Amino acid sequence: MRKIIMSLALCALLFTGCGKSDIAKTYEQSEQDGIIKTYYEMKDGTWQCEDTTYQFRLKLDGRMPNSELDSCFVVLTNNENLTFEEVSKSLYSSSFEDIKVMEGSLMKIEAIS
16 A cells, blocks of 8 residues: 555656646747747746757847948847947957857847838
8 A cells, every 4th residue: 555655646746747838938930030049938037049048138229330220139148238239249240359249149130120
């Protein structure tokens, strides 16, 4: 009898949480929406893409040099201090220091009129 109760208790522990998801919202890869990779907003407030978890999702608006339209960068990152200027510079600069600021971050680009 004791073995049966222990087996049932073990099964209950194993199946607890099955079917529950920690994902609050999914952002599917979409060329039309400018999403380069599928990523997820997690219930604990973090963001996940592939096997990497990010603490922040930053939406940075501004105008790149010589551009006619404003741009919006949506960046998954662990650096909450990233600026629009730093992100845009990382796209067009040949300086390693400018590119390095985006190390460990993932970006989506949208054109805003």
